[in-house]
Amino acid sequence: MTETGVGAAAPDALRTRMVADLRARGAITSAEVEAAFLRVPRHLFAPEVTAEEVYGAPEAVFTKYNSQGKPVSSVSAPWLHAEMLEAAQVASGMTVLEVGSGGCNAALLAELVGDQSLVTTIDIDPDISARARKQLEEAGYGRVRVQEADGSKPIKDAPAQGFDRIIVTVGAADLSAAWLDQLAPEGRLVVPLRFRGLSRTIAFAREREHLRSDTLIVSGFVAMQGDSAHAPHVVRLSGADVRLVVDEDQPVDDKALAQAFTGPRHEQWTGVELSGSEGLLPRLEVWLAGAIAPYGRLRATKVAADRGLVGWVLDKGMPAVWNHDSLAYLTLRRDPDIPQESYELGVIAHGPSREHLAVHLADAVDRFDREARTTGQPVVRAYRHDDKEVPDEVTVDKPSVRLVVT
Numbered sequence: 001m002t003e004t005g006v007g008a009a010a011p012d013a014l015r016t017r018m019v020a021d022l023r024a025r026g027a028i029t030s031a032e033v034e035a036a037f038l039r040v041p042r043h044l045f046a047p048e049v050t051a052e053e054v055y056g057a058p059e060a061v062f063t064k065y066n067s068q069g070k071p072v073s074s075v076s077a078p079w080l081h082a083e084m085l086e087a088a089q090v091a092s093g094m095t096v097l098e099v100g101s102g103g104c105n106a107a108l109l110a111e112l113v114g115d116q117s118l119v120t121t122i123d124i125d126p127d128i129s130a131r132a133r134k135q136l137e138e139a140g141y142g143r144v145r146v147q148e149a150d151g152s153k154p155i156k157d158a159p160a161q162g163f164d165r166i167i168v169t170v171g172a173a174d175l176s177a178a179w180l181d182q183l184a185p186e187g188r189l190v191v192p193l194r195f196r197g198l199s200r201t202i203a204f205a206r207e208r209e210h211l212r213s214d215t216l217i218v219s220g221f222v223a224m225q226g227d228s229a230h231a232p233h234v235v236r237l238s239g240a241d242v243r244l245v246v247d248e249d250q251p252v253d254d255k256a257l258a259q260a261f262t263g264p265r266h267e268q269w270t271g272v273e274l275s276g277s278e279g280l281l282p283r284l285e286v287w288l289a290g291a292i293a294p295y296g297r298l299r300a301t302k303v304a305a306d307r308g309l310v311g312w313v314l315d316k317g318m319p320a321v322w323n324h325d326s327l328a329y330l331t332l333r334r335d336p337d338i339p340q341e342s343y344e345l346g347v348i349a350h351g352p353s354r355e356h357l358a359v360h361l362a363d364a365v366d367r368f369d370r371e372a373r374t375t376g377q378p379v380v381r382a383y384r385h386d387d388k389e390v391p392d393e394v395t396v397d398k399p400s401v402r403l404v405v406t
């Protein structure tokens, strides 16, 4: 595909620079993904912003908002497209289903499989499907199949042996049964999955009757709409400034925890250190989902931090646990005695059983430090509910699957 018209050289140069940056940061690792990125004219899929913004974008370009001003569609960030495509391991001749259509990723997929008609992209929003169809056509990818439907349901015209790759590009709270049914025996499923207040794009391959993850990417996506839409339960601990985010319908007594939060705080330091470069906290967050339940996320605004209502809580929140009358969450401190860029993990707890709960969470952190600190990414397995192989461990129960994290 070549550009025509005034200023045509600029997008080519910007694209080449973007690809070099993605290579340098390790988002692109294969020659195939690199070649696809060099060919697809990304700027044609986000005409609402300049080519400089499209190719320089560290994050997504939002393309549609709902009536409350919340983004409902976007063209994902180049680094995220790249990491997801690398994790998907798409090869020439494969059939691919993309759930959520921005046009751009479908074009990249068409380049990777070599035949546009092997790619199906599906979006629930008629505006987005129409937009994707038009932009794909204009960019030279008019044979990509664009469907308008709820992508969590069985897809019409799916290949009889299933899709070789299913790539979901919208935040899901469950692994839809349709994806499990329509994935080829040797297939891979890449999906941004929300669980326990966390959001991870997970690449799964089949392992006997279940799926096993081999890549986890920290990422945020707009939430899925339609029958599989799911909003977490949010417990307001101090108005909207301090919130406990509870996924998967775990039991929680909102009133008792809000009451607990008004009471004294107990602090306990774990001696477990994180250094910024290790990426340890994202791994610990996922690992804890397989170690403790109930488990969720405490989030706080800057106002809450300034008023001293919470300890050091990162913008994306911190792991939290609770029982019938108390809650505890992880916090961080920088200690003058520990090396630069290192932080110590601690626990802050409130409520009548705060000391007990603080020990419970600190013990789990200690176990991670001893058993899992050096073992790489946690592994997420997804079992159908009738699978006899589900291990006897802490599970994260979704409508269609049970997740086990180790």
Ligand SMILES: C[S@@+](CC[C@H](N)C(=O)[O-])C[C@H]1O[C@@H](n2cnc3c(N)ncnc32)[C@H](O)[C@@H]1O
Pocket (backbone or CB within 6 Å): 072, 073, 074, 075, 076, 098, 099, 100, 101, 102, 103, 104, 105, 106, 122, 123, 124, 125, 128, 149, 150, 151, 152, 169, 170, 221, 222, 223, 224, 225, 226, 227, 228
């Ligand atoms: C992040 S955008 C997709 C990005 C895109 N794949 C790209 O090329 O960058 C997410 C899309 O998912 C769509 N969506 C939300 N719920 C859906 C559902 N249940 N089925 C299919 N599409 C859905 C939204 O309308 C939105 O356009």
